[in-house]
Amino acid sequence: MELKEKLVSSFLAFENKVDIDTDSNVHNIRSKAFSDFENKGFPTRKDEEWKYTSLNSILKHDYNVFPKTEESLAYNDVKKYFLNETDCYNLVFIDGKFSSYMSETTHDGIDVCVMSSALNKPKYKMVIDAYFNKLAKDNNSLSDLNTAFSNEGAFINIPKNKVVPKPIQIINFSTGTEQEILIQPRNLVIVGENAHVQIFERHQSLTSNTTLTNSVTEIFVNKRGIVDFYKMQNDVETASLIDGTYVSQQRDSVASVHTFSFGGKLTRNNLEFYQNGAHCVSHMNGISILNGKQHVDNHTLVRHKAPDCESHEMYKGIYDDSSTGVFNGKVIVEQAAQRINAYQQNNNVIVGAKASVNSKPQLEIFADDVKCSHGCTIGQLDESALFYMQQRGIPKKEAKALLMYAFSNDALKNVKIAELKTKINAIIAKKLDVKIGFDL
Numbered sequence: 001m002e003l004k005e006k007l008v009s010s011f012l013a014f015e016n017k018v019d020i021d022t023d024s025n026v027h028n029i030r031s032k033a034f035s036d037f038e039n040k041g042f043p044t045r046k047d048e049e050w051k052y053t054s055l056n057s058i059l060k061h062d063y064n065v066f067p068k069t070e071e072s073l074a075y076n077d078v079k080k081y082f083l084n085e086t087d088c089y090n091l092v093f094i095d096g097k098f099s100s101y102m103s104e105t106t107h108d109g110i111d112v113c114v115m116s117s118a119l120n121k122p123k124y125k126m127v128i129d130a131y132f133n134k135l136a137k138d139n140n141s142l143s144d145l146n147t148a149f150s151n152e153g154a155f156i157n158i159p160k161n162k163v164v165p166k167p168i169q170i171i172n173f174s175t176g177t178e179q180e181i182l183i184q185p186r187n188l189v190i191v192g193e194n195a196h197v198q199i200f201e202r203h204q205s206l207t208s209n210t211t212l213t214n215s216v217t218e219i220f221v222n223k224r225g226i227v228d229f230y231k232m233q234n235d236v237e238t239a240s241l242i243d244g245t246y247v248s249q250q251r252d253s254v255a256s257v258h259t260f261s262f263g264g265k266l267t268r269n270n271l272e273f274y275q276n277g278a279h280c281v282s283h284m285n286g287i288s289i290l291n292g293k294q295h296v297d298n299h300t301l302v303r304h305k306a307p308d309c310e311s312h313e314m315y316k317g318i319y320d321d322s323s324t325g326v327f328n329g330k331v332i333v334e335q336a337a338q339r340i341n342a343y344q345q346n347n348n349v350i351v352g353a354k355a356s357v358n359s360k361p362q363l364e365i366f367a368d369d370v371k372c373s374h375g376c377t378i379g380q381l382d383e384s385a386l387f388y389m390q391q392r393g394i395p396k397k398e399a400k401a402l403l404m405y406a407f408s409n410d411a412l413k414n415v416k417i418a419e420l421k422t423k424i425n426a427i428i429a430k431k432l433d434v435k436i437g438f439d440l
Contacts, residue, residue: 063210090104115187146215197226203235212241213240227255254280260286284313295323305336334367345376
């Protein structure tokens with residue numbers, strides 16, 4: 001049975017399985033989303049936005065849409081994937097299901113719970129109806145597929161004027177109990193007026209079995225709200241991730257999304273920002289370091305809809321062996337968005353003889369009083385700089401690593417969680433196969 005046909009029968013079973021009123025708004029949204037997915041199908045290279053990323057290799061598997069949960073998972077076996085558990089609020093999911101024994105249950109006056117629980121609680125109904133699927137509904141068919149099966153994930157609602165004292169981390173583990181599994185987590189984050197929160201997210205397979213994760217996160221930042229969202233992508237070679245993150249900002253808000261892509265078979269990041277009020281600031285930073293036949297595709301969109309706003313975008317990539325990278329960054333400045341400052345930069349280093357990068361920065365400007373710039377570079381390490389460092393006693397291998405560390409620095413300097421920055425430094429050193437004991 002083809003995957004699309006299997007998903008049709010699975011959706012009917014899912015609708016009968018979930019505990020939710022069939023007259024609810026969410027039920028109608030799910031049904032409409034699955035109808036849209038059926039009409040569109042999976043994206044192919046004929047779609048302009050998927051020109052350089054083929055899904056054929058990951059769609060040929062016979063995925064189990066309702067995998068069994070591995071109950072015997074021990075914390076000591078997975079603690080290396082967490083930030084310090086005493087300094088974070090934890091939301092942990094195993095094979096797509098909430099793990100209460102690994103999660104933090106006390107949240108100091110903030111609403112942090114499981115999506116399936118929030119969907120069925122009357123006190124959250126008005127919030128869910130106001131925000132759920134307002135950003136992902138007009139995007140690709142994979143977002144529609146996630147919406148259709150959305151039931152489990154994180155629901156985070158930060159009240160007005162609340163500064164969350166420590167980061168919230170969302171960890172999704174795949175145990176591979178079934179040979180091939182499809183997981184579709186759905187996160188909804190609402191940041192109230194003058195509120196501030198830091199969120200760390202990770203998807204991690206614990207076996208070599210084939211896993212496909214189709215994830216969607218919607219983030220709403222109200223007036224003067226601040227959110228820092230960090231994504232760690234360092235999975236096994238048989239794991240693929242399609243991630244959609246959609247951010248809506250109101251006036252005077254600041255939103256930052258940092259994406260670190262170091263591992264996995266195929267990774268596709270769809271990141272979209274919508275600035276709906278004046279004086280918004282948006283930050284997008286990304287680092288990709290790949291080897292083997294790994295593939296990472298970063299697709300970004302910033303839509304400036306209001307005046308006096310800023311967006312800053314910096315993506316760096318290092319590609320070895322036969323790895324491939326894709327960057328498609330689009331900035332749209334609407335006519336009302338006067339006096340905005342939009343900066344976009346994508347820099348790539350090709351290390352492997354068979355590695356390749358496809359980069360496409362785009363600007364669409366309909367306002368006349370703006371400051372916009374974009375740029376792209378694809379090249380190799382500076383041989384003269386390598387020679388200079390070797391003359392001063394630094395071995396060539398370490399010299400190359402130092403240059404690549406320095407190259408990555410711009411996209412890493414804004415990480416505000418010290419432990420996360422230390423972990424990223426260690427991962428970069430391991431990817432470059434060196435031991436260097438300095439901090440960026």
